[in-house]
Amino acid sequence: MEHRSQCPVASGLDIFGDKWTLVVLRTIFAGRRRYSDLLAMPERISTNILADRLALLERQGLIAARPYQVNPLRHEYHLTAKGADILPILQAIARWSVKHIPGRWPLPDWFVTAEPQRYYPV
Amino acid sequence: MEHRSQCPVASGLDIFGDKWTLVVLRTIFAGRRRYSDLLAMPERISTNILADRLALLERQGLIAARPYQVNPLRHEYHLTAKGADILPILQAIARWSVKHIPGRWPLPDWFVTAEPQRYYPV
DNA sequence: CTGGTAACTTGCATAATACAAGTGAAGGGA
DNA sequence: TCCCTTCACTTGTATTATGCAAGTTACCAG
Known part of the structure; x- marks a missing residue:
């Protein structure tokens, strides 16, 4: 966990600044929790x-694995509070894309109105 | 400009989903416009x-090069409306990092209260 | 003529990502 | 029992991206 600087923008991107990390989180927000x-x-x-x-x-503490069966042991990935707080970032990205890239899917209502608390662990 | 899907989150990340693109934009928002x-x-x-x-x-239309001298020709990089609208994404990332990563720089007031319109081209 | 600055480009090494195939544990059916 | 399937990965290899050092071009100052 070495950060390029103490800048909040750069440090966040040190964790999720790639093509896939935020897409995986988006999918978990949409309710898909298993590997398959x-x-x-x-x-x-x-x-x-x-x-x-x-x-x-998981190492960064944005998601936590919870077993849903044993024999063989398998788990679902749930958002932590730290992970749920990513939601405003996804919403900001989505709003930008809908405004500036033609042909994007319209944003579902649950996504526009969602708040991180809704996804906090129980 | 091929997108992985029509998803607004994934499509945005197709453009700026790497370690550097948003850091460069952050720096331009901070008023640094020249290559050096x-x-x-x-x-x-x-x-x-x-x-x-x-x-x-520049190819994606988030910034535009404007010459500030000739002989030799050199330019400054200015935000377009499309680029200025990235600001809410940077603000959301910064808020998350300040909350969840210890030791980050505090957010300067101009950054917290800034709005994209402020950076639209004149 | 030499040195310096600005804005790059090129070459090469290393790291990240993509694609295909293989693995191991369990379950179901003939 | 043997074979086939699913799930959740791991391994191997090719391609792409990134990092680092050095070189290039255009100009200006002394």
């Missing part, structure tokens, strides 16, 4: 990148 | 990456 569900996202993420990003997000 | 000023940012960007990102941002 995440793998089936329309953007076609590859298996090693998904596994790598889930491990990174 | 941008190169002097505390995060130590390398020359080829800076030149590449400026070309990309």
Whole structure:
């Protein structure tokens, strides 16, 4: 966890400044919590990148793995408070894209009105 | 400009989803508009990456080069309306980092209260 | 003629990402 | 029992991106 500087913008991007990390979080916000569900996202993420990003997000404390079965042990990935607080970033990105890139999907209502608290762990 | 999907989040990240693009924009918001000023940012960007990102941002219409001298021709990089509208994304990232990463610089007041209109071209 | 600045470009090494295939544990059916 | 399938990965290799150092071009000052 070495940061390029103490700048809040640069430091955030040290964690999630790549093509996939925020897309994975978006998918978890949409309710997909298992590896296979995440793998089936329309953007076609590859298996090693998904596994790598889930491990990174867990290490950084943005998501937490919770078992949903044993034999064999499998888990769902849930947002932590730290991860749920990413929502305003996703909303800002989405608003920019809808305004400036033609042909984007319209934003679903639940996404526009959602607040991080809604996704905090119980 | 091929997008992975029509998703507004993923499409935005297709444009600025890397370690440097948003850091360069942040620096321009801070008033540094020339190549040498941008190169002097505390995060130590390398020359080829800076030149590449400026070309990309210009091609995508987020910044525009305006000459400030001839002989030799040199230009400053100014935000377009499309580029200025990135501000809410930077603000959301900065707020998240200040809250969740210890030791970040406090946000300057001008940054917290800034609005994209302030940076629109004249 | 030499040195300096600004804004790059080029070459090469290293790191990140993409794609295909393989692995291991379990379950179901013939 | 043997074979086939699913889930959640891991491994190997190719391609792309990034990082670092050095070189280039145009100009100006002394």
